[in-house]
Amino acid sequence: xxxxxxxxxxxxxxxxxxxxxxxxxxxxxxxxxxxxxxxxxxxxxxxxxxxxxxxxxxxxxxxxxxxxxxxxxxxxxxxxxxxxxxxxxxxxxxxxxxxxxxxxxxxxxxxxxxxxxxxxxxxxxxxxxxxxxxxxxxxxxxxxxxxxxxxxxxxxxxxxxxxxxxxxxxxxxxxxxxxxxxxxxxxxxxxxxxxxxxxxxxxxxxxxxxxxxxxxxxxxxxxxxxxxxxxxxxxxx
Numbered sequence: 001x002x003x004x005x006x007x008x009x010x011x012x013x014x015x016x017x018x019x020x021x022x023x024x025x026x027x028x029x030x031x032x033x034x035x036x037x038x039x040x041x042x043x044x045x046x047x048x049x050x051x052x053x054x055x056x057x058x059x060x061x062x063x064x065x066x067x068x069x070x071x072x073x074x075x076x077x078x079x080x081x082x083x084x085x086x087x088x089x090x091x092x093x094x095x096x097x098x099x100x101x102x103x104x105x106x107x108x109x110x111x112x113x114x115x116x117x118x119x120x121x122x123x124x125x126x127x128x129x130x131x132x133x134x135x136x137x138x139x140x141x142x143x144x145x146x147x148x149x150x151x152x153x154x155x156x157x158x159x160x161x162x163x164x165x166x167x168x169x170x171x172x173x174x175x176x177x178x179x180x181x182x183x184x185x186x187x188x189x190x191x192x193x194x195x196x197x198x199x200x201x202x203x204x205x206x207x208x209x210x211x212x213x214x215x216x217x218x219x220x221x222x223x224x225x226x227x228x229x230x231x232x233x234x235x236x237x
Contacts, residue, residue: 009194011073014139022193023143026097029172031144038137042130045148045163060129061162062136063153065089065119066109067200070207073139074132076122081211082153087166088115089215091183091201093145094173098194106190106197107175107183109204110146110167118213121153121162133163140165145173184221188228198225 009018023030033041046054054060063084064072091107100106111117124132140146146165153162167174178186190197205218 009067009071009073009139011135014073014135017138019139019142022097028096028102033142033144038134038141041141041148042133042137045150046129046133049150049161049163051161054129057126058129059126060124060133061153061160062122062124062133063119063151063162063164064122065111065117065164066204068122068136069120069211070203072122074122074135075124075128076132077125078123080121080123080153080155080158081118081213082121082155082158082162083116083118084111084151084153084162084164085116087111087113087117087151087164089117089119089218091187091221092167092175092178093171094175095190095192095197096173098192099197099200100186100190100192104190105186106192106200107178107186108197108200110174111164112167112176118215119208120211120213121155121160143171144168145171180217180221180224184224184228187221188225188232198229201225 020032023032059077063082066089088111089109090112091109092112093108093110094105095108096102096105099108141148145168147168148163149166150161151164153160169176187197187201201222205215205222208215208218
């Protein structure tokens with residue numbers, strides 16, 4: 001069952017600067033980007049697309065591998081499943097707020113080096129590219145957790161470039177060596193204002209399965225987390 005949470009990420013809460021306020025009010029040493037820095041990051045990413053900058057009149061694809069699959073919170077005109085290579089989905093970002101607490105930091109997904117990842121690519125209409133990506137940047141790039149990057153997405157014979165968010169290896173919250181068992185232990189107990197890390201895992205797995213994507217590693221992790229949750233003392237009574 002989904003957690004009862006105090007806050008939900010929607011387009012309105014994102015545009016209302018909820019994430020920035022949450023980071024500021026936490027008192028934790030996050031590097032929080034200003035609006036000007038977010039704008040420069042977005043424009044720089046659009047300029048640095050391999051093969052040439054994104055021009056007016058061009059649609060842009062965005063590759064999602066985690067919560068953007070089940071809660072995109074931005075407008076798109078089309079979507080397609082696809083695979084990227086040299087990156088894989090992993091719970092490698094520690095979160096001491098949102099999906100965790102300073103006492104029990106949670107874990108959320110990032111794209112880490114190596115392997116491959118099957119996810120969902122969203123096509124954003126040309127006349128909405130900057131407006132919709134501004135929403136995504138407010139959500140994903142407000143701190144230093146991720147790096148925007150262009151990747152080749154392949155779906156059968158089709159191949160196209162999409163922007164995605166890979167883990168920032170210089171972030172203090174990057175967890176490069178955490179084991180599967182440790183990951184399950186942390187996810188099973190971590191909860192924050194946005195819900196639990198376990199709920200984030202289960203919603204992502206459900207979103208993947210709804211799109212016809214099978215992720216053996218995620219399924220195995222979900223089984224381990226359910227075992228740990230079942231072993232926890234009941235809070236009722």
